Amino acid sequence: MAEHDTIRDKIASQYAELSDRLKVAADYVAEHPLDVATRSLRSLSAASGVSPATFSRLARALGFSSYEEMRELSRRAVGNRALSFSERAGLLRAEARAGGGPVSMLERQAAACIRNIAELEHNTDRRRLTQAVDLLHAARNVVLFGAFSSTGVVEYMAYLANYIAPNWTLAGRMGASLGAALADLGAEDALLVVTKTPYARRAVVACEMARSDGAQVILITDSHACPAIPHANVHFLVPTESPQFFSSYAATVVLIETIIAMLVARSEADPSERIRQVEQRNRGLGEFWPG
Amino acid sequence: MAEHDTIRDKIASQYAELSDRLKVAADYVAEHPLDVATRSLRSLSAASGVSPATFSRLARALGFSSYEEMRELSRRAVGNRALSFSERAGLLRAEARAGGGPVSMLERQAAACIRNIAELEHNTDRRRLTQAVDLLHAARNVVLFGAFSSTGVVEYMAYLANYIAPNWTLAGRMGASLGAALADLGAEDALLVVTKTPYARRAVVACEMARSDGAQVILITDSHACPAIPHANVHFLVPTESPQFFSSYAATVVLIETIIAMLVARSEADPSERIRQVEQRNRGLGEFWPG
DNA sequence: CAACAAGCGAAACATATGTTTCACAAGTTG
């Protein structure tokens, strides 16, 4: 970690060492690189409520020899961004032409994911989304299930849901019986399944069983060929295109986050209260780093 | 053309009226808006070979009441360009149009995630990415850890990794001892931690312990304020902006997928063989729906 | 050629800027 190319990096690497006031100043610098590059120190001071001296000291604390040197780095930060339109396109082409190879993996993956998300946004039927949220909102109990690669995102969804609804359960967790969770499902309940190619047998069967028990089934999958679709009340097809051997879950995460967000908006109870409570308790247990 | 929004417009509309010397100055201003916004008048003078007085006069000649006013317009020019790379995603416009109209939650969330991914792509240092992949590739054992909201994505990463490397372990799984996993860490091993605000104490401590045992620590987090950064060999700051109460993991997923993809590219063994084997076995166990 | 106007840079000017000093407050140590 000898090299630091951006102010943010420099700030990040020294942040822990800074005093309280310097941290406030550092936060401001990190969040307003354009203003740092552009306005005077005293303007920043006025805008941020931190004294000029503190900014001056911050520069030293970060290892710069003067405030001007820190500003120079900020200049570069906004300068790079300013390049992005025309010049960056040129650079990209040059880079691609250079050896066919070295267009960075990150670039490829990011581009693919952005396309997927844009496609998701474009293709998803809003009424169906509303319908799914209605079902989840009305359900007595909601059971979540995902296997193999989908385990992680479903767990993420369950985590988010716990902040707003106590009646959500993650099924098939740590080898626990999926059957047990399904057995309790009735007409007033909902099952939400995420499954991608190749489709887990258990995911398909879970949908089938839940549906035959009269429960509401919501399915998130990657293709119209998914065998669980016939058993779902509502299903979503999420683009998963990726340059890699595995398919990308980025768009799926977006969909999941959107569903949770819509649930929050729907629920009459203020979620921030429950969030506060949960976090308060975690804090009390010493689970969180004191910030 | 009563209104002129950009310096270029303003210059274009007055250019014919300008004297020779003022034209030179105007040319320079038009071609270097970033420098105008960023450097001092005298620096410009030195760089362009035009006297300070001329720039000052130019501002008046263009209808500004002072040089500072002209600079303000330049500021805005580079500020807009800084935004424009996310505009390439296109969705921003939809969001902007939303002067209060019913823009769907999906639209908002998708736009935010695309911005985050674009920012990640732009801000991430490629060398650092390579460095992280090198560490993971060279490690004898790799331990993954994530708590609370990060549990899911880390699990996802572990799942992907199992296709290409048998020496990756998910720590703290199902209540199993995190300490046990850390105890085995030595200088030849690596720990990869994902943690977001509020930071799990265990995540921070895990980094600290691993580092003091000489292990390589790779950290994925959301802010320079993360207390684990000082204990990491390599860290990544992932944008998590979101219109919701919770932060988005979409960009984090992209980063994780990219790291895995780079590992695949690095490994000499053909991953498809192992993938085929794993899937074959799962198929044999009847885990997959026959497709 | 003289008279004049226009444009320019050097330098003088008032002012804003970044830095440093200083005194004070809060916390720690002996």
Place this chain on the structure above:
DNA sequence: CAACTTGTGAAACATATGTTTCGCTTGTTG
């Protein structure tokens, strides 16, 4: 409690900045 350390903002400081003045040059007009 005293001595000391640390962190802070107000203010003093030297300096850099943008503007204006002034004299010079160049080109035009009568």
